[in-house]
Amino acid sequence: PTKSKELARQMKGRLSPRVLQILSSAGKIGDELDLQVYAVGGFVRDLLLGTENLDIDITVEGDGILFAETFASRFGCRCKGHIKFGTAVIVFPDGFKIDVASTRLEYYETPAALPVVERSSLKMDLYRRDFTINTLAIQLNQSDFGLLIDYFGAQRDLQEQNIRVLHNLSFVEDPTRVFRAIRFEQRLGFHIARHTENLIKNAVKMDFLHKLGGKRLLSELVIIFKERDPFGAVERMANLGLLRFIHPVLKLDAMNRRLLEEVKPVISWFELLFLDRKYEKWVVYFLALCEILTHDEFIEVCKRLAVSEHYREKLAEMRRLGERVLDAFNRRGAKCRPLQPSEIYRLFNDLAVEVLLYLMARTKSEEAKKALSLYFTKLQGVHTILTGDDILALGVARGPMVGELLEQLLAARLNGAVMSRDDELNFIRQAIVNNVVFSQQDTGPCSES
Ligand code: CTP
Incomplete structure (x- = not known):
C-alpha cells in the first residue's frame, strides 16, 4: 500500500471538528478493542478531492458490530446491527449516522444477485469494490491515525481523473455499476477508462442489464436524476445503449433532449422561489426522459422500474391530464379572452408540483408558461376564510x-x-x-x- 502521513494534516484542514472528533474516537475505541479501524470509500475519495462528504463509512478488521456497539454506548448513540452482513449503523442523538462494516469478502453466486458475505482482510474487502477511486482507506487507530492506504492505484486514478474497475467481472457481478460509473464520471468530471468502457459495452451486448431488478435500476436512475446536472449522464446512458434496458422504444431524440435541457432552468427557478419546498426533482427528469412515450409505454416503464401501482397510476394519469391542458393552451387562438386566475387554478390544481414543472419545461406556449408561473407564485395554496x-x-x-x-x-x-x-x-x-x-x-x- 501507498502510505502517507501528510494526510493527517490535510484532514485537520478539510474536516469539521465534529467529524475529526468522531474519526479519532473511532480509532481510540479500535485500540481498546484491539481492532484495526479505517475510514473507507467515498468519504476518503471526496476528502482527497476536497469535496465535503458527510457519509462516513468505517471498516473494521474483525468484529465491526462489537466496535459499533461499543462506540454507540460510549457516545450515547443508538446502534442497529445486521449480524448476517457484519454491518451496523451508529445513529447519534441528532440523527447523524455512521455506517460500520466488518472487512468482508462479498461474492455473487449468480449475476445480479445479492452478494454472499464472508469475513476477510481489508485488502480483499477493498478489492470487491466498484472502482479504484473508491478503494482508498485511512487508518484511524491512534498510532497510525491518518495513514492513507492505497492498494489499487486509486490516487493515480484520482489524479488522472479515471473511473476504472478493479477486475473484468465487475459489471457482471453487479450491473448497477454501469450506472454508477456514468454517475461518477459526470459528477466528478472524470472519464470512464477505455478498458472499463469496453467492459460496459460488453455487458450491454451480452444483455446483462436485463437481469437487473426494477427496484435497483430505479434507485440508480433516481440517484442520477438527483445529481446537480443529470443531462450529461442521460446522454451517456443513451450513447452506451442503456435506455433500451428501461424500455425497448426509449431513446434520446431531438425532442426529449431539448426537454431534458429545459428542465434545469425551470428547476433552478422553482428552487430559488421556494427554498424549502419538498418535492421530487428526479420525477421531473423522469417525466422529461419519458416524454416521447405513449401512455401505455409510460405505464410499462413504471412497471419495469417497479414503481408502486398506486404511484404509477397517479403519475400516469396526471401526465395525461397535464398533456391535455397543454394541448388546450396550444389550441387557444389570439382572439380568446385571457383566462381568469380561477380558471388557471382549476386547470392545474389537481396536478402534482413535479408534473407542473415538467409541463413548464415542456410547453412552448408563452400563455401556458405565464399561467403556470402565476399558479406557482400567486394561486396555489389560496384558501377562503369562510368554511x-x-x-x-x-x-x-x-x-x-x-x-x-x-x-x-x-x-x-x-x-x-x-x-x-x-x-x-x-x-x-x-x-x-x-x-x-x-x-x-x-x-x-x-x-x-
Ligand atoms: N459499492 C460497490 N458496488 C456498488 C455499490 C457500492 O462496490 N454497486 C461500494 C463503493 O466502492 C462505494 C461504497 O460501496 O464507495 C459505498 O457505496 P455508496 O455509499 O453508494 O457510494 P459512495 O461512493 O459513497 O457514493 P456517493 O458519493 O454517491 O454516496
Missing part, C-alpha cells in the same frame, strides 16, 4: 350547495373579487339572494381540457 360551517350558519341547507358556494367563493378570491372576511360574507349572502348558485354566467375559456 362550510360558516355557510351553514348563514342559513344554507346542508347538501351539495355548500360545496358549490365554497367553490364560487374560492374563484372570487382567486380573481381578486373578495379580500376580507366581510367581503366573503357579502359574496355568499349575495349569491343566496341572487340564487345564482348553479347558474354558470361565464361562458368559459375558448377551448377547455
Whole structure:
C-alpha cells in the first residue's frame, strides 16, 4: 500500500471538528478493542478531492458490530446491527449516522444477485469494490491515525481523473455499476477508462442489464436524476445503449433532449422561489426522459422500474391530464379572452408540483408558461376564510350547495373579487339572494381540457 502521513494534516484542514472528533474516537475505541479501524470509500475519495462528504463509512478488521456497539454506548448513540452482513449503523442523538462494516469478502453466486458475505482482510474487502477511486482507506487507530492506504492505484486514478474497475467481472457481478460509473464520471468530471468502457459495452451486448431488478435500476436512475446536472449522464446512458434496458422504444431524440435541457432552468427557478419546498426533482427528469412515450409505454416503464401501482397510476394519469391542458393552451387562438386566475387554478390544481414543472419545461406556449408561473407564485395554496360551517350558519341547507358556494367563493378570491372576511360574507349572502348558485354566467375559456 501507498502510505502517507501528510494526510493527517490535510484532514485537520478539510474536516469539521465534529467529524475529526468522531474519526479519532473511532480509532481510540479500535485500540481498546484491539481492532484495526479505517475510514473507507467515498468519504476518503471526496476528502482527497476536497469535496465535503458527510457519509462516513468505517471498516473494521474483525468484529465491526462489537466496535459499533461499543462506540454507540460510549457516545450515547443508538446502534442497529445486521449480524448476517457484519454491518451496523451508529445513529447519534441528532440523527447523524455512521455506517460500520466488518472487512468482508462479498461474492455473487449468480449475476445480479445479492452478494454472499464472508469475513476477510481489508485488502480483499477493498478489492470487491466498484472502482479504484473508491478503494482508498485511512487508518484511524491512534498510532497510525491518518495513514492513507492505497492498494489499487486509486490516487493515480484520482489524479488522472479515471473511473476504472478493479477486475473484468465487475459489471457482471453487479450491473448497477454501469450506472454508477456514468454517475461518477459526470459528477466528478472524470472519464470512464477505455478498458472499463469496453467492459460496459460488453455487458450491454451480452444483455446483462436485463437481469437487473426494477427496484435497483430505479434507485440508480433516481440517484442520477438527483445529481446537480443529470443531462450529461442521460446522454451517456443513451450513447452506451442503456435506455433500451428501461424500455425497448426509449431513446434520446431531438425532442426529449431539448426537454431534458429545459428542465434545469425551470428547476433552478422553482428552487430559488421556494427554498424549502419538498418535492421530487428526479420525477421531473423522469417525466422529461419519458416524454416521447405513449401512455401505455409510460405505464410499462413504471412497471419495469417497479414503481408502486398506486404511484404509477397517479403519475400516469396526471401526465395525461397535464398533456391535455397543454394541448388546450396550444389550441387557444389570439382572439380568446385571457383566462381568469380561477380558471388557471382549476386547470392545474389537481396536478402534482413535479408534473407542473415538467409541463413548464415542456410547453412552448408563452400563455401556458405565464399561467403556470402565476399558479406557482400567486394561486396555489389560496384558501377562503369562510368554511362550510360558516355557510351553514348563514342559513344554507346542508347538501351539495355548500360545496358549490365554497367553490364560487374560492374563484372570487382567486380573481381578486373578495379580500376580507366581510367581503366573503357579502359574496355568499349575495349569491343566496341572487340564487345564482348553479347558474354558470361565464361562458368559459375558448377551448377547455
Ligand atoms: N459499492 C460497490 N458496488 C456498488 C455499490 C457500492 O462496490 N454497486 C461500494 C463503493 O466502492 C462505494 C461504497 O460501496 O464507495 C459505498 O457505496 P455508496 O455509499 O453508494 O457510494 P459512495 O461512493 O459513497 O457514493 P456517493 O458519493 O454517491 O454516496
